[in-house]
Amino acid sequence: xxxxxxxxxxxxxxxxxxxxxxxxxxxxxxxxxxxxxxxxxxxxxxxxxxxxxxxxxxxxxxxxxxxxxxxxxxxxxxxxxxxxxxxxxxxxxxxxxxxxxxxxxxxxxxxxxxxxxxxxxxxxxxxxxxxxxx
Amino acid sequence: xxxxxxxxxxxxxxxxxxxxxxxxxxxxxxxxxxxxxxxxxxxxxxxxxxxxxxxxxxxxxxxxxxxxxxxxxxxxxxxxxxxxxxxxxxxxxxxxxxxxxxxxxxxxxxxxxxxxxxxxxxxxxxxxxxxxxxxxxxxxxxxxxxxxxxxxxxxxxxxxxxxxxxxxx
Numbered sequence: 001x002x003x004x005x006x007x008x009x010x011x012x013x014x015x016x017x018x019x020x021x022x023x024x025x026x027x028x029x030x031x032x033x034x035x036x037x038x039x040x041x042x043x044x045x046x047x048x049x050x051x052x053x054x055x056x057x058x059x060x061x062x063x064x065x066x067x068x069x070x071x072x073x074x075x076x077x078x079x080x081x082x083x084x085x086x087x088x089x090x091x092x093x094x095x096x097x098x099x100x101x102x103x104x105x106x107x108x109x110x111x112x113x114x115x116x117x118x119x120x121x122x123x124x125x126x127x128x129x130x131x132x133x134x
Numbered sequence: 135x136x137x138x139x140x141x142x143x144x145x146x147x148x149x150x151x152x153x154x155x156x157x158x159x160x161x162x163x164x165x166x167x168x169x170x171x172x173x174x175x176x177x178x179x180x181x182x183x184x185x186x187x188x189x190x191x192x193x194x195x196x197x198x199x200x201x202x203x204x205x206x207x208x209x210x211x212x213x214x215x216x217x218x219x220x221x222x223x224x225x226x227x228x229x230x231x232x233x234x235x236x237x238x239x240x241x242x243x244x245x246x247x248x249x250x251x252x253x254x255x256x257x258x259x260x261x262x263x264x265x266x267x268x269x270x271x272x273x274x275x276x277x278x279x280x281x282x283x284x285x286x287x288x289x290x291x292x293x294x295x296x297x298x299x300x301x302x303x
Contacts, residue, residue: 018208018209019208042205042206042261042263043206045205045234045235045237045261045263046206046208046237046261049229049230049237049261050237052230053229053230066232066233066234
């Protein structure tokens with residue numbers, strides 16, 4: 001593997017500092033991207049692009065497919081969300097599509113508005129570790 | 135009034151790079167107030183000029199079928215002022231691009247006619263969204279209001295209007 005965990009964590013910290021204008025000491029593993037680090041929806045695309053660039057090597061370009069890291073338009077589907085809450089089918093799909101995310105605390109109230117809180121610095125690192133190992 | 139902050143495109147490498155120029159003139163009304171005794175090209179309008187250059191580059195890459203909206207201005211540096219009589223050059227390249235949007239990097243240069251030399255005065259990072267592919271799933275009008283009549287003359291001058299015709303077909 002080209003990047004070890006420490007290198008991934010350093011890279012993620014750099015990317016978040018550049019994309020969100022936050023300080024290194026704010027980028028803690030448990031920090032949420034939206035709540036703690038102030039990310040807005042367009043920042044997710046910026047973060048994705050910066051991570052692709054940061055973790056690409058001349059031998060191995062690194063590409064993140066749409067919907068692979070963040071759930072994108074999945075939650076527009078009425079079968080996945082009803083009355084502002086993620087359905088059982090929605091939870092199953094989220095867990096299947098985003099295995100790098102810990103949904104245990106979200107599963108309690110399933111309010112779609114608080115879904116962004118599941119994206120933490122650690123979840124980004126977990127995602128990259130899994131993906132870069134392939 | 136046409137909200138055009140570039141005058142013409144001087145270089146175009148499809149899918150990769152676009153270079154546009156703007157001549158700064160004392161006849162431009164905004165310079166009369168910015169500032170009355172010392173006309174200086176506003177930095178915000180230089181960022182707009184770069185956004186137009188990079189936005190046309192991104193739009194042309196998909197045949198102007200996508201509505202390309204400026205979504206985020208990242209780091210911008212501007213080290214020097216530009217005054218009437220000088221020329222600005224916006225050199226934009228696409229860093230990354232996918233269905234959701236594109237990130238671009240730009241270099242701003244200025245030409246002083248007295249010395250005849252170009253000088254690099256700034257850099258930009260601009261992210262564009264293809265808004266029909268937005269994460270929120272919001273719907274927008276079908277017509278491509280981004281690359282409308284205002285851009286027609288400019289795109290014709292750059293030889294890019296053929297892509298517009300394809301997008302409409």
